[in-house]
Amino acid sequence: DAKTTQPPSMDCAEGRAANLPCNHSTISGNEYVYWYRQIHSQGPQYIIHGLKNNETNEMASLIITEDRKSSTLILPHATLRDTAVYYCIAINQAGTALIFGKGTTLSVSS
Amino acid sequence: GAVVSQHPSWVICKSGTSVKIECRSLDFQATTMFWYRQFPKQSLMLMATSNEGSKATYEQGVEKDKFLINHASLTLSTLTVTSAHPEDSSFYICSGGQGSTDTQYFGPGTRLTVL
Numbered sequence: 001d002a003k004t005t006q007p008p009s010m011d012c013a014e015g016r017a018a019n020l021p022c023n024h025s026t027i028s029g030n031e032y033v034y035w036y037r038q039i040h041s042q043g044p045q046y047i048i049h050g051l052k053n054n055e056t057n058e059m060a061s062l063i064i065t066e067d068r069k070s071s072t073l074i075l076p077h078a079t080l081r082d083t084a085v086y087y088c089i090a091i092n093q094a095g096t097a098l099i100f101g102k103g104t105t106l107s108v109s110s
Numbered sequence: 111g112a113v114v115s116q117h118p119s120w121v122i123c124k125s126g127t128s129v130k131i132e133c134r135s136l137d138f139q140a141t142t143m144f145w146y147r148q149f150p151k152q153s154l155m156l157m158a159t160s161n162e163g164s165k166a167t168y169e170q171g172v173e174k175d176k177f178l179i180n181h182a183s184l185t186l187s188t189l190t191v192t193s194a195h196p197e198d199s200s201f202y203i204c205s206g207g208q209g210s211t212d213t214q215y216f217g218p219g220t221r222l223t224v225l
Binding site for chain 1: 114146203205
């Protein structure tokens with residue numbers, strides 16, 4: 001599975017869009033990009049995933065560059081409850097174990 | 111999304127005792143579940159892969175005789191920490207995937223404190 005690189009921390013004002021970048025320059029053609037988040041003392045929560053196309057659901061949008069070497073998770077209107085550690089993970093087979101890096105700690109403030 | 115539960119949510123035990131943690135997939139069947147642990151201020155670390163009807167596979171450095179995993183049905187996997195010691199105190203989390211999408215969904219975690 002490709003290694004991913006994320007900034008260790010980011011800040012965002014409540015109500016603004018939070019854009020969390022992820023670099024996966026060695027990703028292969030059949031690897032998906034998954035995003036999870038972990039709120040303090042809870043299990044990780046699935047957010048969204050994609051292969052090539054941009055994806056949107058009720059939680060977030062995922063923008064994947066055309067060369068697939070990087071992606072951005074967008075929380076359109078961040079709230080205080082979005083404060084969490086966000087993990088970007090590239091995996092080449094659905095159903096395999098997820099290997100977690102250090103993620104990005106997003107702090108949303110009022 | 112799919113729902114995974116864990117029981118108990120927290121447990122405190124004395125050193126030398128054994129503790130069993132249950133992981134259940136509530137609305138899907140999971141032939142494979144994964145167990146992770148997380149120490150304070152660290153990321154999740156994969157411990158083992160739990161396979162329904164067969165032996166679990168363990169990551170390097172994880173003692174299979176200490177962390178017993180049983181996956182007797184498609185909706186239940188259990189992790190038993192045997193002869194627990196204070197260094198086993200951690201946050202234990204399981205995950206499972208459903209059907210052809212196989213997106214992994216995580217349980218809420220179990221906080222184990224060994225005195």
